[in-house]
Amino acid sequence: MEIFERRIYFLKLLSEHILISFGALAITTIAGIALGIWVFYSSRSRSLVMPIINFLYTIPSIAMFGLLIPLVGIGLKNALIVLVLYGLLPMVRNTFTGLNEVRSDIVEAAAGMGATRYQIFKDVYFPLALPSIVSGLRITTVMLVALTGLAALIGAGGLGQAIFRGLNTMNTPMIVAGSLGISLFAILGDRFVGVFENKIVRIVSHNATKKQRIKVWINIALLAIVLISAVANTNPFSSTNKETVTVASKPTGEQFILGEIMAQLIENETDLQVIRKFGIGGGTTNIHPALMNGKLDMYVEYTGTGWMNVLKEKLPDDNQVNFKDIQALYQDKFQLKWLGLLGFNNTYALAIPDSLARKFNISTSSDLARNSGHFKFGAEFDFFERPDGYQGLVKTYGFNFASIHEMDINLRYNAIIQGKVNAIDAFTTDAKIVAQNLRVLKDDLHYFPSYEAGIIIRMETLDKHPELEPLLTMLNEKISTTTMMQMNYEVEVENKDPKEVAQSFIATIKQENKDE
Known part of the structure; x- marks a missing residue:
């Protein structure tokens, strides 16, 4: 069974999903309630804040992820910002609505008894508005858990990675596992908030018994343990002494394989730890800027794409990109180096x-x-x-x-x-x-340019880890078009794990090198 065979992989994705979605939920809850209170007390700020929040909510989430890449790059920071922006609307609106619907006669009675403005808020407004606020929290929880699935497109991880990897490699079990995981997680999150909705209201209203308070704190402690476990499993703040390099890939089966080949070679032959950022949505459009700002270190690109989409150069008359020209321009303009060509032309x-x-x-x-x-x-x-x-x-x-x-x-x-x-x-x-x-069909008028594959790496990364160049250039001219098609067939048709296919290929070229 797919999930059992890759249980460690899915556990890691689940941990990432928990970390991202609940991290965003915590920030959204605090910021949303604070903004809701602010716009309630300030009509001037309300006329400014609410339209902005409403406008942000109309921007498609995928577009929002892409728009932030030039500003904050890819990964966790990008994901958290987008999720928080999307989660603000229900939290702010429900907080404002709850406060606004508190009966004026109750407020006037409290004021008449000599209560201060703070006391009126603490003992009247907030307890009575809390059911509406918690209702917004339930909506936000489900929404953020679902939206976190899209974070995989910008290399943040999570269960969405299983869905996109499944789509890219035609692996239906992966798609189902990722989808069911997100759905189950969203349902559990909604149930968790729903179960404690009345208890939270009672505690804030000072109507809860001691036993009820203890139960709430126990469950909060259990939630904290889950979050700590997620952090430990994803290990984002690892204290390992190993230096790291980040290998990226576009969202195709072929790129997953090539990314794994690079990653495994580095892991097997050096002391470096590899961070895999595979299946990044938008391909070159998002990977190249992340390479430039140091978020990524290397990936496989194609000469035609690099020449036209990155360098913005016109094709030669014969539509064939000269490798020495593209190599020189990349080094001069971007301080990126093409290490050579892998041997196949994926045009x-x-x-x-x-x-x-x-x-x-x-x-x-x-x-x-x-x-x-x-x-x-x-x-x-x-x-x-x-x-x-x-x-x-x-x-x-x-x-x-x-x-x-x-x-x-x-x-x-x-x-x-x-x-x-x-x-x-x-x-x-x-x-x-x-x-x-x-x-x-034969391209008899020679319209399509050459798309020869090669590894691009940051010059700064090579200066820091010079052992990478001779290691990765071992792959030059080792992958023919037939070989690449066969590896793609194993992943996309036979549903093999790209990791397994890459491992087998590395073993083959090592044996060939020994025989030579």
Whole structure:
């Protein structure tokens, strides 16, 4: 069973999820109640604070994670800020509503008896508003636990990592395990707050018995123990003497494998501890800035992507990126070094079911263009924006597809199976090409540029750990297109763990080096 076999992995993800969501919940609760009280007593601040909080809530959470990357980078800090911003609305609104709905005659009676403003708040407003505040806390708890699942996209970890890894490697058990884990955690969080709602109200109102107070404190202590255990398991403040390097990857099965290969080589051959930040949403768009600000140390990039998307350079006439040129520009502009090329070219191609290729006698992209009215084309969102993507493809070949469908990069092959599309953009190392009996069409007009894979590492990291360069350059020219496709097949079709596939590959190249 998937969960049992990877129980240590899932336990770590659960610990991260608890740490992130409850950390955000604690901050949100304090800040939300404080802001709610402030806007209740200050009408001027209310007219400013409430619209801002409402506006922030309308921004899609994924967009918010991305917008903060240039400011705070990826990881835990980014996740906490986004979650707190989203959690403020129900907490502030419920606190304000609860205070505002306290009957004026009760307040006037307390004032008439000589109570001070503070005493009126402490003994009248807050106890009577507490049910509304706790109700907001229940809503916030469920919302933050669910939203924490998206934190995996910016390398913060949590159970969402299992979902995205499952999507990226077509591993359904991983998706189910991550989804059920988040759902169960959200339900338990809601129940926990709900069970103690009345007891908390009684304590604040000074109506609780001694036994009830003891029970509440015992449960608070148990919650504290759970949080401490989560911190210990995720070990974010580790006191280990080992120095660390951070290996990143994009959100694809291929990148998980390559990230594991780098990580395991470093762990096996050096004294360095590797922090894995795999499956970062947005790929190069988010990884490159994090590399520049020192949040990440290395990852595998492709020459075409680096040339056009990072350097913003125009392609040569033959669409082939010169490696020496890109290497020199990266070092000069970014102080990043390409360590060499791994040996495979994972470029774009168009693919259609082999049955349709035979029916319409299609073997090239030009053939598809002549028959494009019979085809529904699907590609990932990025493909429609890239300089080497859809617009240029249409201009070069003259496609006129029956319909166009934008989707997540990992859903294209599912869309073909379901009949939603019958033509897609593919990568030349995609395992599903073989698994689904697709025909890769020849790019007869040479539109797509080269996408040769290579490791990029920060120069500062190399200066600090010079042993990494000779170690990682061992991989240069060791991974052919066929080898990469086979490893992708093992992960995406046979559902093997990328860690296991990487381990097997490392053992193979070590044996080859011995034989040489």
